[in-house]
Amino acid sequence: MAAAAGELAFHTGLVGRAAEVAKLRAALDAAGAGHGRVVFLGGEAGIGKSRLLDELAAYATAKGLRAMGGSCFPESLTPYSAFLEAFQEAGLDYLFVEEPLRVESLYAIDKAGLVLARAERMESPLDPDIFTSMLRVVEEFLKDAVRMAGGTAKGGLNVLGLAEYRIFLQEGPHATLVAVLKGRENEFLIEDLKDVVARIEGKYGAVLAKWTGTLDELAGMDDLLSPVLASKKYDGVDYARGDPQLRRSRLFENVSLGLVRESRQAPILLTLDDLQWADPSSISLVHYIARAIRDAPILLVGAYRSEELAMGLRGAKHPLEETIQLMSREGLHDDVRLTRLNDAQTTELVEALLGNVDLAEENERDVFRASGGNPFFLIELARLVVQEGFLVRDADVWRFSKTFRDVEIPTRVYNVVLRRLQRVTPEARDVLDFAAILSEEFAADVLATCLGKERIALLKLLRDLEVTHQLVRSHASRYRFDHAQVREVLLREMGDVSALEDDPAVRWLQQP
Numbered sequence: 265m266a267a268a269a270g271e272l273a274f275h276t277g278l279v280g281r282a283a284e285v286a287k288l289r290a291a292l293d294a295a296g297a298g299h300g301r302v303v304f305l306g307g308e309a310g311i312g313k314s315r316l317l318d319e320l321a322a323y324a325t326a327k328g329l330r331a332m333g334g335s336c337f338p339e340s341l342t343p344y345s346a347f348l349e350a351f352q353e354a355g356l357d358y359l360f361v362e363e364p365l366r367v368e369s370l371y372a373i374d375k376a377g378l379v380l381a382r383a384e385r386m387e388s389p390l391d392p393d394i395f396t397s398m399l400r401v402v403e404e405f406l407k408d409a410v411r412m413a414g415g416t417a418k419g420g421l422n423v424l425g426l427a428e429y430r431i432f433l434q435e436g437p438h439a440t441l442v443a444v445l446k447g448r449e450n451e452f453l454i455e456d457l458k459d460v461v462a463r464i465e466g467k468y469g470a471v472l473a474k475w476t477g478t479l480d481e482l483a484g485m486d487d488l489l490s491p492v493l494a495s496k497k498y499d500g501v502d503y504a505r506g507d508p509q510l511r512r513s514r515l516f517e518n519v520s521l522g523l524v525r526e527s528r529q530a531p532i533l534l535t536l537d538d539l540q541w542a543d544p545s546s547i548s549l550v551h552y553i554a555r556a557i558r559d560a561p562i563l564l565v566g567a568y569r570s571e572e573l574a575m576g577l578r579g580a581k582h583p584l585e586e587t588i589q590l591m592s593r594e595g596l597h598d599d600v601r602l603t604r605l606n607d608a609q610t611t612e613l614v615e616a617l618l619g620n621v622d623l624a625e626e627n628e629r630d631v632f633r634a635s636g637g638n639p640f641f642l643i644e645l646a647r648l649v650v651q652e653g654f655l656v657r658d659a660d661v662w663r664f665s666k667t668f669r670d671v672e673i674p675t676r677v678y679n680v681v682l683r684r685l686q687r688v689t690p691e692a693r694d695v696l697d698f699a700a701i702l703s704e705e706f707a708a709d710v711l712a713t714c715l716g717k718e719r720i721a722l723l724k725l726l727r728d729l730e731v732t733h734q735l736v737r738s739h740a741s742r743y744r745f746d747h748a749q750v751r752e753v754l755l756r757e758m759g760d761v762s763a764l765e766d767d768p769a770v771r772w773l774q775q776p
Contacts, residue, residue, distance in 0.1 A: 276613065276616040276617050277616065278312070278315065278316070278319060279605065279609055279612050279613040279616055279639070280605045280606070280609035280612070280613070281312065281316060281602070284316065284600050284602060285316070285319065285320075287598075287600055288303065288305075288316070288320050288565065288600060289320070289323060291303050291563055291565075291598060292320065292323065292324055292327075292329070292533060292563050294563075295531060295532075295533075295561055295562055295563035296327065296329060296531040296561055297561070298559060298560065298561050299558075299559075300527075300557030300558050300559065300560040300561065300562040300563065300564075301557070301558075301563055301564075301597070301598060302550065302553070302554040302557075302563075302564045302565075302566065302591070302596060302597040302598075303563065303564070303565045303566075303597060303598045303599070303600055304539075304565075304566050304567075304568065304588060304597055304598075304599050304600070305317070305565055305566065305567040305568070305600045305601075305602070306567070306568055306569075306570040306573075306599065306600070306601050306602070307567075307569070307570055307601060307602030307603070308569060308570055308571050308604075308638065309569050309571070309640070309748065309749060310638045310639065310640025310641055310747065310749060311602045311603075311604070311638060311639065311640070312602055312639045312640070313537070313567040313568075313602060314537055314567065315639075316567075316602070317333060317535045317537055317565060317567055320533065320535065320565065321333060321533060321535060324533040328530065328531075329530060329531045329532065329533050330354065330526075330527075330529075330530045330531065330532050330533070331532075331533040331535070332350040332351065332353050332354040332356075332532070332533070332534055332535075333349075333350050333353070333534070333535035333536070333537065334346035334347060334348065334349030334350035334351075334353075334535075334536055334537070335349065335536070335537040335538050335704075335705075336536065336537065336538045336539055336540075336541040336542040336543075336546070337538070337541055337703055337704045337705060338541045338704070339703055339704075340541070340543070340703070343543050343545050343546065344360065344543070344545060344546050344549065345543075345546075346536045346537070346538075346539075346542060346546060347360070347519070347536070347546060347549065348360060350534060350535070350536070356522065356523075356526065358448060358449070359451070359518060359519045359522040359523075360515065360519065361448040361450070362502075362511065362514075362515060363447050363448055363502075364447060364499075364500045364501055364502045365445060365446075365447035365448065365449070365450060365453060365498050365500065366445065366446040366447055366498060366499060366500030367443055367444070367445055367453070367492060367493060367498035368384070368385060368429070368444045368445065368446060369382065369383065369384040369385065369443075369444045369493075370382065370383045370384075370441065370442065370443050370444075370460075370489040370492055370493065371441070371442040371444075371489075372439050372440070372441055372442075372464060372485060372488075372489065373439065373440050373441075373442055374438070374439060374440075374472065374475070375438075375440070378477075380439060380472075380479075380482050380485055381464075381482065381485035381486045381488070381489055382486060382489065383486060383489035383490040383492065383493050384493075385493060422435070428446065429444050429445060429446060430444075430445045430446070430447075430448075430449070431443070431444055431445070432445060432449060432453075432457065434454070434457040434458060434460075434461050435461075436461040436462070436464060436465045436469075437465060437469065438465060438468075438469050438472035438473060438475075439461065439464050439465065439468070439472060440461075441457050441460055441461050441464070441489075443457060443492075445498075446500060447500065450518050451517070451518045451521035451522045451525065452497065452514075452517075452518065452521075453497075453498060454521075454525065455521065456492055456495075456497075457492075460488055460489060460492060463488050464485065464488055467484075467485075467488070468481075468482055468485060512545065512548075516548070516549055516552040516553075517552075519549065519552075519553070520552060520553050520555075520556035520557070521556075523553065523556070523557065523560070523562060524556060524557065524560045524562070527557075527560050527561045527562045528561075531561035531562065531563075532561065532562045532563070533562075533563050533565070534562065534563070534564045534565070535564075535565045535566075535567070536550070536564070536565070536566045536567070537567045538567065538568065538569070538748070539566045539567060539568040539584055540568045540569045540572040540573060540582070540584060542584065544583045547583050547584050547587050548587070550564065550566060550587065551587050551590065551591055551596070554591055554594075554596040554597060555594075555596065558596075568584060570601070573585045603637075604636060604637030604638055605637040605638075605639065605642070606637060607629075607633065607637075609637070610632055610633065610635065610637055610642060611623060611629070611632070613639060613642055613643075614632050614642070614646060617643065617646050618646060618650070618655075618662050619660070619662065620660055620661045620662065621655075621661070621662040621663075622661050622662065622663045622664070625664075631645065631649065631664070632645060632646070640747060640749065644681065644684070647684070647734075648683060648684070649664075651684075651687070652683075653665065654666055678749075678753055678756075681749055681750055681753040682753055682757070684733065684735065685735070685750075685753065685754070685757075687733065688729065688733055688735070691725065692725050692728065692729055692733075694715065695711065695715065695722065695725050695726070695729070696729065696735065696736075696754055697754055697758055698711060698714055698715055699711055699736070699743070699745075699751075700745075700751045700754035700755050700758070701755075701758075702714070704744060704745060704748060704751055705739065705742050705743065705744045706742060706743055706744075707741070707742050707743075708722055708723055708726060708742075708743065726738075726743060730743075734746055735750055736750075
């Protein structure tokens, strides 16, 4: 009797990847010691890149590192989408905020909350009552050493909210610098605040250590604060509005500085999957980050499909391939390449998936050799022969009920996936087809609107597609296809859908 589809999870540990795992772990351990690096993980579709990234993230988390990851999608209309996904997960998406920042005033305050020095804009609309309330909040914050007013700690910089203003505190051994802002903080301001605090401590630290309250001893401290306001960098004006290259450079530096600062709290593993679909700006950002993290505890691992780089874009060199070559000349990255499993590893993976399998006959081994040593193809073949009753359980041993000729196992994963799709109901197939048109990742609410279905009914269909057929999988509050090959087969079976994909309504729905 054939095993029920739900009896087997078809998931197992890594097989045949010991050398690659060791290399990635070594790179992670080196990054943890302050030797940042970029590693590119290449291989064909289905070879196990995403699985290896998951294993590395689990290893990093177990060692106390901060792991974050994102994926690229071929139709994404959002620049830096993989970075944004990774940073949102880690609470670092503020690094991509580009709104102009205005510093209204700066104050140096001692541990008791007494103002030691100040720099204020003459035209500042800051209400005196709000200012008094602000100082009271800051004073209590410093006294109690707790987070107040909804504040959060960002790499040592405490953030408080009061009315329409944001209050930033950069603490030094003897003095705290308080910045009153309109707009979101950026790394340039953080670096400037640190520099001001360092100069205050260098010039007045010894005095403040035993200060008796005589302000004359602190003469000239105001002059250390005023250059921040005079710099014009924090006037609330976007001077790069008409210069896209300058805007991008500022964004890249802000992201890189932020990552390095965050890594001082805990080493970081950043993984980016399917880089072959990344927008050119994301690829350039990887290159920029690589230069910035050489002396920081950060490991960035980018996975890509090697066959797509080889194809190029309209005969031109793929942007990722070009960037990898440039980074190679600068010595900025290492490579890990995943190859296909050999015959022994193929057998090992089959037995890891199913248990004891009788592969005594050569033609029975050929069933799984048809996968070509590609782990995804192999798992799909194992799933197929079990679900269709070609491989049956006899006590604790799996045996083939038919010869190789009778099984007619397809030699291409396209046919394997297609046969899985043929097992779902017409209603579920409609759901999959429209989801494939939308994106590799999709939201249930958007799909329900497109199909005119009740949300609960759609969620039941998606659950069946995930649990029973394992064609999709839930991810946070969204869904993804279990593998990119599933979506590719769906699109090919539908024929030319380019006209529908170009429909303004569909393109709008495709946006995250």
